[in-house]
Amino acid sequence: MRIEFLARKYIEVACDMLAYPVFEGEKPDSDPLVSLDKATRGIVAAVLDSGEFKTDLHHACVIHHPAGLKAGRLLLIGAGKKEEFTLAMLRQVAGTAARAGRGAGCKSVALLDRGDHDAREAARVITEGVLYGQYDSDIHKTRDKDERAVERFVILSKQRMARSEAEAAIGRGTIIGEATNFARSLVDEPANILTPAQFAERALAVGARVGLEVQILEREELEKLGMNAMLAVSRGSAEPPKLLILRIPEPERKARDGAPFHALIGKGVTFDSGGISIKPAEKMERMKGDMAGGAAVLGAMIVFAQIRPRHRVIGLIPAVENLPSGSATKPGDVVRAFSGKTVEIINTDAEGRLILADALAYARTLGATNLIDIATLTGAVMVALGMVNAGVMGTDQKTIDRMRKNVYVAGEKLWQLPLDDEYRRLIRSEVADIKNVGNRWGGAITAAKFLQEFAESTPWVHLDIAGMEYDDEGHPYCSRGATGFGLRTLVQLMMS
Ligand code: BES
Ligand code: ZN
Ligand code: ZN
Numbered sequence: 001m002r003i004e005f006l007a008r009k010y011i012e013v014a015c016d017m018l019a020y021p022v023f024e025g026e027k028p029d030s031d032p033l034v035s036l037d038k039a040t041r042g043i044v045a046a047v048l049d050s051g052e053f054k055t056d057l058h059h060a061c062v063i064h065h066p067a068g069l070k071a072g073r074l075l076l077i078g079a080g081k082k083e084e085f086t087l088a089m090l091r092q093v094a095g096t097a098a099r100a101g102r103g104a105g106c107k108s109v110a111l112l113d114r115g116d117h118d119a120r121e122a123a124r125v126i127t128e129g130v131l132y133g134q135y136d137s138d139i140h141k142t143r144d145k146d147e148r149a150v151e152r153f154v155i156l157s158k159q160r161m162a163r164s165e166a167e168a169a170i171g172r173g174t175i176i177g178e179a180t181n182f183a184r185s186l187v188d189e190p191a192n193i194l195t196p197a198q199f200a201e202r203a204l205a206v207g208a209r210v211g212l213e214v215q216i217l218e219r220e221e222l223e224k225l226g227m228n229a230m231l232a233v234s235r236g237s238a239e240p241p242k243l244l245i246l247r248i249p250e251p252e253r254k255a256r257d258g259a260p261f262h263a264l265i266g267k268g269v270t271f272d273s274g275g276i277s278i279k280p281a282e283k284m285e286r287m288k289g290d291m292a293g294g295a296a297v298l299g300a301m302i303v304f305a306q307i308r309p310r311h312r313v314i315g316l317i318p319a320v321e322n323l324p325s326g327s328a329t330k331p332g333d334v335v336r337a338f339s340g341k342t343v344e345i346i347n348t349d350a351e352g353r354l355i356l357a358d359a360l361a362y363a364r365t366l367g368a369t370n371l372i373d374i375a376t377l378t379g380a381v382m383v384a385l386g387m388v389n390a391g392v393m394g395t396d397q398k399t400i401d402r403m404r405k406n407v408y409v410a411g412e413k414l415w416q417l418p419l420d421d422e423y424r425r426l427i428r429s430e431v432a433d434i435k436n437v438g439n440r441w442g443g444a445i446t447a448a449k450f451l452q453e454f455a456e457s458t459p460w461v462h463l464d465i466a467g468m469e470y471d472d473e474g475h476p477y478c479s480r481g482a483t484g485f486g487l488r489t490l491v492q493l494m495m496s
Contacts, residue, residue: 001134003127003153003174005166010156011039011069016106018071019097021079021114024055032114039068047076054078057089058096058476062104071110075100079114087125088411090115094126095133095477101150102134110154119159120169125409126155127173128180129477135181137188137481175306176491180484182206183299187469187482191271191288196234196242196319199268199291203244203298203317212305217243227362229337229354230318232345236275236328237321243359244268244294246301246315248308261312263368264301264490265359267352267375268294268319275348276324277331289482290352292469293374294319296486300494303487309494316363318355322348334432338362339454342432350436352377353447357454364458370396371460373451374486380443382467389415390468390485393448396459403461403493410488414463423449463489
């Protein structure tokens, strides 16, 4: 798809569909709708007066052959309250426009940017939303695939921008949008295809394409290093574990004393059956998405290879499959983690924290000054927050605050949960330094307390994105399926 920026009057733009966002309370007889109404000789007033169209976000209405316009169709899109219109909403409106255009078989779609945002930021997020909206989860369908595609998408703006600036903004949006769709495709991929080995292969392939250095630590090396918490999870599977390490080649920027060095750590459980503490059959197939945190980290690192962030950053993805078998870890087993702490594994289904424990401790030995992990870690966070907000916890309050502020751009909602010391005693073990589960209550927090033991004194943020990895409903701006949740938060954090 070609995406371009034009500072031209929408009346003059020839395209198959022109998308025009309408804010709450706007009337066809006053500015700015009055000119659209005049141009279309009263059609807009007729539609608004009929009550058929609502200005609720993403409500859309198509008008064919609008007289006076060069567009084949006019799409009115509800944009909500003007003063509450964020870049995150603009991204979605762009997705709605692109999807509506595709659904109508349009080859060229234009969107009028009516927000008051910085034109470069607007062009970037519109590009992201358009690409996001074009993704479908039908990777393995051999028939009934929707092959239609919008070929040209035009961003219309009243603001002027130099051509080079517009191209750069659209270029950044394309990098982020494509990386997000790549992450989504990994999450949608079934576990028989996306094994830990295949995860590593895909990282190597995309790394070679975008200039991301990918190192894979194999089982023997993990054994030598003593990553026994991670190894305990993969013991039941015939698929060997892999630790993916992603680096941005930067010969020109050597590590400076005191300069921040972020480690992004993503849970990469390619399938979580629960292991010996096996899960019920119902919805178990969704556990192919238990590597969504890892996919977000890989996607973010793909972006950073192409758009350099301000600070040094490294990505770590412990990739394993959690299955029961004759060689699997059993409840009650004790392992010595990479950090030296001993862990009693009470429940083999609390496997994410085991692999993250070793990856967090390993990142510290690499010199990371700020740790950020992202994981589909607990069902408990879904009980607490539903599927609207992901949970955020940690000891690095500055970074947590910045992430939460960025929601208005990234559009990924985060809600902070507490980490009081009193929760720590719930994971005290009788036989080892710590056990891997608490009791029924506050499960998202006790999981985080477990991780905190391995982040130790290094400033650390934990994102529990369980439940956010898939969207079952689908929306006007995107199909149902994998979301790529977390990638934009990581990108926005490192870019701002
Ligand atoms: N991968 C799951 C968490 C999860 C649940 C992700 C639903 C996405 C949707 C995790 O490994 C897990 O099984 N957690 C257990 C922990 C429990 C045994 C303490 C849980 O939440 O039930
Ligand atoms: Zn589990
Ligand atoms: Zn899991």
